[in-house]
Amino acid sequence: GGRRIVVANKLPLRCISRDSSEGGLRWGFEWDEDALILKLKDGFPPGVDVFYVGCLAVEIDRREEEAVARLLLQEFNCVPTFLHTILYGNFYDGFCKRYLWPVLHYLLPMTAAYGGRFDKEAWNSYVSANQIFAGKVMEILNPEKDYVWIHDYHLMILPTFLRKNCDKVRVGFFLHSPFPSSEIYRTIPVWEEILRGFLNSDLVGFHTYDYARHFLSCCGRLLGIDYKTKRGYIGLEYYGRTVVVKIQPVGIHMGRIRSVMSQPETALKIDKLRKEFRGKTILLGVDDLDLFKGITLKFLAFKQLLSDHPRHRGFAVLVQILNPPRSAGDDVLRLGIQIQNLADEINADYGFPGYIPVVCVPAADKPLSYQDKVAYYAIAECAVVIPIRDGMNLVPYHYTVSREIAPPESTQKPRRSVIIVSEFIGCSPSLSGALRVNPMSIANVAEAMSAAITAPDTDQEARHERHYRYIESHDVTYWSRSFDLDLRRVCFAHLDRTKTVVSSNDLQKLNPAHVKTAYAESRKRVMFFDYDGTLMPQDKSPTPRLLSVLSRLCSDARNTVLVVSGRGKEQLSRWFDGCTNLGLAAEHGFFLSRMPWETRWESMEERSMVVERWRGMVMPILQSYTEGTDGSYMEEKETCVVWHWEEADPEFGWLQGKAMVDELERILAGEGAVVGTGQQTVEVKPREVSKGKVVKKVMGDWRGDFVMCIGDEDMMDIIAYEYDEVEVNNVFRCRVGRKPSSRAMYYLASSMEVVAMLEGLDA
Numbered sequence: 001g002g003r004r005i006v007v008a009n010k011l012p013l014r015c016i017s018r019d020s021s022e023g024g025l026r027w028g029f030e031w032d033e034d035a036l037i038l039k040l041k042d043g044f045p046p047g048v049d050v051f052y053v054g055c056l057a058v059e060i061d062r063r064e065e066e067a068v069a070r071l072l073l074q075e076f077n078c079v080p081t082f083l084h085t086i087l088y089g090n091f092y093d094g095f096c097k098r099y100l101w102p103v104l105h106y107l108l109p110m111t112a113a114y115g116g117r118f119d120k121e122a123w124n125s126y127v128s129a130n131q132i133f134a135g136k137v138m139e140i141l142n143p144e145k146d147y148v149w150i151h152d153y154h155l156m157i158l159p160t161f162l163r164k165n166c167d168k169v170r171v172g173f174f175l176h177s178p179f180p181s182s183e184i185y186r187t188i189p190v191w192e193e194i195l196r197g198f199l200n201s202d203l204v205g206f207h208t209y210d211y212a213r214h215f216l217s218c219c220g221r222l223l224g225i226d227y228k229t230k231r232g233y234i235g236l237e238y239y240g241r242t243v244v245v246k247i248q249p250v251g252i253h254m255g256r257i258r259s260v261m262s263q264p265e266t267a268l269k270i271d272k273l274r275k276e277f278r279g280k281t282i283l284l285g286v287d288d289l290d291l292f293k294g295i296t297l298k299f300l301a302f303k304q305l306l307s308d309h310p311r312h313r314g315f316a317v318l319v320q321i322l323n324p325p326r327s328a329g330d331d332v333l334r335l336g337i338q339i340q341n342l343a344d345e346i347n348a349d350y351g352f353p354g355y356i357p358v359v360c361v362p363a364a365d366k367p368l369s370y371q372d373k374v375a376y377y378a379i380a381e382c383a384v385v386i387p388i389r390d391g392m393n394l395v396p397y398h399y400t401v402s403r404e405i406a407p408p409e410s411t412q413k414p415r416r417s418v419i420i421v422s423e424f425i426g427c428s429p430s431l432s433g434a435l436r437v438n439p440m441s442i443a444n445v446a447e448a449m450s451a452a453i454t455a456p457d458t459d460q461e462a463r464h465e466r467h468y469r470y471i472e473s474h475d476v477t478y479w480s481r482s483f484d485l486d487l488r489r490v491c492f493a494h495l496d497r498t499k500t501v502v503s504s505n506d507l508q509k510l511n512p513a514h515v516k517t518a519y520a521e522s523r524k525r526v527m528f529f530d531y532d533g534t535l536m537p538q539d540k541s542p543t544p545r546l547l548s549v550l551s552r553l554c555s556d557a558r559n560t561v562l563v564v565s566g567r568g569k570e571q572l573s574r575w576f577d578g579c580t581n582l583g584l585a586a587e588h589g590f591f592l593s594r595m596p597w598e599t600r601w602e603s604m605e606e607r608s609m610v611v612e613r614w615r616g617m618v619m620p621i622l623q624s625y626t627e628g629t630d631g632s633y634m635e636e637k638e639t640c641v642v643w644h645w646e647e648a649d650p651e652f653g654w655l656q657g658k659a660m661v662d663e664l665e666r667i668l669a670g671e672g673a674v675v676g677t678g679q680q681t682v683e684v685k686p687r688e689v690s691k692g693k694v695v696k697k698v699m700g701d702w703r704g705d706f707v708m709c710i711g712d713e714d715m716m717d718i719i720a721y722e723y724d725e726v727e728v729n730n731v732f733r734c735r736v737g738r739k740p741s742s743r744a745m746y747y748l749a750s751s752m753e754v755v756a757m758l759e760g761l762d763a
Contacts, residue, residue: 002145002170003049004041004484005137009092009154011054011078012038025064029072034370036476037151039253043480053079053136055088079136083129090125096154097327098122104153104177105292105389106184118189127157134161143168147487150201152176157197172487173198174205176250177391178426182218195223199238202494203487207249207392207426216245221650224680239749240738244490248482249430251475252397260374261405269375274409277379280317281453283420284380286373286395287387289325289336294386294422294439296335299342299358301386301445306350306357309450314355316453318384321361321368321376377402381460382418382452385425386439392426396434400467416460418452419467420445430470433463510734510746512757515708518730519761522706525558528695528719529754530711531565534736536751538679539646542575546755552762554581560702564589564691564711566683568637569601588685589694590639614673615641618684621663629656640685650680657682692718708732710754716743 012035016028031038041050060068065082072078083091098116102109109117133155137148143166150158150173162169185191195218198204206212212234219225219236227236227245234245260266283302287293302318322339325332343358350357361368361376377383383399396419403417419434421427428436435448455463519525532538535546554561562583565572569586573593576582584593586601593601622634622643631648634641643660645653660682664675668684676683692714699718707730709719716733720743735744736751748754 002147003051003142004044005051005053005141005146005148006037006040006151007053007133007137007148007155007158008037008151009054009096010035011052011056011072011080013056013072013076013078015056015058025067025071026061027058027064027068029076031076033256036250036253039256039476040149040480042253042477043482044484049077051077051079051140053081053133053140055081055083059085059088079140081129081132081136083132087125087128090122091129092154093327093329094119094122095126098329100126100153100188101177101327102291103184103188104180106178106180107291108184108187123190130155130158131161133158134165137162138165141166141169143170146170147172147484147491149174149483149487156194159200160193160197163200170487170491171201172203172205172483173201174483175211175391176207178389179206179211179214179218181214182221185214185218186222191218191222195219199223199225199236199243201243202241202490203244203246203483205246205248205483207247208429209247211391211426212245212247217651220654224650226654237739240747241494242490244486246483246486248479249426249474250392250394251471251477251479252394252401253476254401254472256370257374257398257401258405260371261378261402261407263371266371266375267407269372270378270406273375273379277317277319279315281312281315281382282380283316283318283382283384283449283452284376284399285318285320285384286323286376286399287320287385288323289332289339291331291335292388292390294388295320295322295339296342297388297439297442297445298384298386299339299346301442301449302358303342303346303349304442304446305449306346308446312450312453313350313357314352316449317355317357317359319359319361319376319380321373324367373398374402378406381416382420382449384420384445384449385427386420386422386437386445387425388422388439390422390425394427396421396427396431396467397471400464400471403464404468414461415464415468416457417464417467418455418460419463420448420452430474431467432470433466508746510732510748510757512760515732515757516760518706518732522704522730523558524704525560525706525708526698526702526704527553527559527561527707528698528709528711528715529561529563530691530715531563531567533679534710534751534754535563545759547576547579549755549758549762550576550582551579553758554579560698560704562694562698564694564715566640566642566678568635569593583698585691585694587637587639588689589691590686590689592694592697614668614671614684617667617671618664618673621660621667625656625660629653632656639689640683643682644680645682646680653680690714695719706730708734710734710736710748713743719743 012032013029014032016030018024018026018028037052044050060082069080072080099118099122102116141148147170148162150171153175159171159173162171188194198215206215216227216234219227225236225238227234235242285295285298287295305316306313340360343360346358347356377399380399383396385393385395387393399419400417404415419431421431421434421436422439423436428434435452437445437448439445529535536542550561553559560583562585563576564585566588567586569591572584572586576584585591591601591603618641622641625643626632626634629645629648629652632643632645632653634643645657657677661675661677664684668675672687673684674687676685691712695715695718707719709715719731719733732746733744734746734748736748736754738747738749748757
């Protein structure tokens with residue numbers, strides 16, 4: 001059940017100008033059969049309604065917007081976003097194409113002329129555009145049933161706005177461009193907002209494992225979010241949801257090529273081109289006029305081919321189809337001039353009457369039609385696709401299918417084709433029979449061209465057959481069906497997990513109003529709070545806001561409040577010096593201080609010689625790992641030792657921490673110490689010490705008719721044991737975060753929610 005809402009920068013519509021002098025709308029509309037997102041519906045379950053949200057290719061007069069929106073919704077299930085000229089220019093040309101596109105393709109803006117620098121105004125336009133898209137999606141969304149599928153880098157923060165509007169929204173996101181390594185990605189000043197946009201989706205898709213690997217590396221290295229694999233799925237835990245990462249390269253629409261190839265006009269075009277290039281071997285390039293497509297490298301390689309292999313002169317022809325650029329700019333103009341100059345130079349050096357080595361089919365005002373491209377595909381012996389970087393690039397797929405179904409030139413023969421493909425593009429892994437090249441190596445590409453031209457027919461046939469079988473079985477319908485199925489599966493798992501948690505563990509969102517009522521009705525209250533990750537985010541000192549609310553709670557004679565932490569007693573004393581009557585437990589409860597009956601720190605256990613013995617065993621190991629891990633450091637407390645690696649390289653720190661734990665557990669077997677791991681820490685502490693023990697002591701001395709515990713399982717274990725079900729209405733065992741818990745009854749999403757709830761009690 002549920003509709004599919006497909007969101008992309010452009011709607012899958014063609015806009016046709018009409019004469020509006022006699023009344024009516026200035027623009028007419030029809031489906032754009034070449035639009036990829038239009039073909040997604042073939043993979044959705046039968047009978048599902050599909051809606052499209054995006055921009056139109058033309059700007060609509062403000063006075064006609066309402067009428068156009070009504071027409072598009074009624075006739076096409078399309079919802080236009082109507083981004084006006086200045087906003088769209090800053091959003092698309094300014095941020096997406098001038099800045100984001102180069103960085104995603106590994107081009108850093110070293111100078112103003114070399115890649116676009118980050119521009120705050122352009123980023124603000126990107127945010128505004130994504131907010132407008134979110135508003136349009138919310139207008140038609142039923143969050144209980146519908147599924148939203150967002151496409152590409154233009155809309156990377158859209159999931160965040162949708163999630164803010166409705167936490168239950170079901171969102172899939174697919175990135176059609178590359179995702180760079182973390183060293184490149186972290187240069188984006190707004191990397192965190194974009195990365196969290198991905199993580200606010202339920203399912204995130206990439207063309208290749210390389211792109212997914214870089215994304216996962218960024219999540220780990222920049223946000224500290226690690227991934228796990230289970231039954232072939234890669235998942236990241238993010239605010240109580242498992243964000244699943246899917247690797248699935250997109251396919252092409254086979255029916256579109258068959259439809260074009262079946263038209264009589266296509267056969268005429270193919271016949272005309274065969275006569276024009278009779279006796280020649282065609283190497284074909286079809287590329288956007290774009291810095292990353294490697295067109296000049298291709299021309300230089302072809303020049304070297306003719307130089308190194310004179311036998312190919314007079315026969316080998318490079319036909320380069322230039323699609324119009326997707327954005328304007330000086331760099332595009334310069335590239336166009338450079339390409340033309342290079343073609344002229346090669347033709348002057350190696351051409352002669354009846355032989356033009358390089359034929360450019362330039363994109364004038366109107367790009368070459370798909371039918372014309374199919375005709376060129378059909379006559380080419382080899383396709384040369386060597387971008388420096390490209391998300392996927394479907395040219396080899398269109399080429400292979402065109403070669404398979406084109407009308408034969410003479411008597412039917414097995415079909416043949418050869419593809420030279422850059423190893424840096426998304427389609428490369430799926431083309432097992434292609435000649436893979438490094439486009440930066442001109443000699444490497446030139447030799448591949450020679451190998452393609454001279455390959456035996458049987459070799460070309462085998463390569464062609466292998467590619468065609470894959471492309472036919474992995475078309476756009478297969479891709480769409482696979483993504484849609486996984487999106488439904490992931491969202492169902494989230495729903496099922498929530499139901500399971502609530503029914504089996506009674507874990508539900510803590511209602512501040514319910515707590516406040518119980519608090520107001522009680523006469524003797526006991527409250528226990530963990531510190532790191534509960535009252536404050538990890539590794540943060542207390543804010544004035546937190547200190548203020550704790551002071552006010554402690555000033556009520558009916559309240560006993562205890563903060564239990566793994567931190568040292570000096571640090572806790574210094575932080576909470578102004579909170580009179582606040583109880584503190586340091587080093588996981590080894591020391592207890594400042595309860596109403598105690599003004600000094602007291603030890604909960606004897607600090608025996610045993611501690612000194614295991615400390616002597618572990619310190620050399622920690623010292624060794626500290627020296628070998630740049631950015632790590634040791635922290636010695638009275639009863640425990642902590643190794644911190646939050647400032648180290650995240651991946652190396654994690655590996656070192658894991659190795660350290662293994663080594664420490666081996667030498668401490670049978671000793672009075674245990675090894676534990678925390679947020680980028682490894683800790684060794686006495687076996688007999690726990691936060692639960694200090695809670696038990698306080699509960700023995702100070703039972704109440706209102707008990708709140710927000711902390712770890714040790715603490716909640718004691719509360720669950722001490723209080724029977726009769727008194728459960730005034731007992732609140734709570735954790736921060738939505739993960740299932742054996743002892744918690746409730747959860748709050750963050751430390752900010754904890755503080756806000758406590759402020760409500762005091763109000």
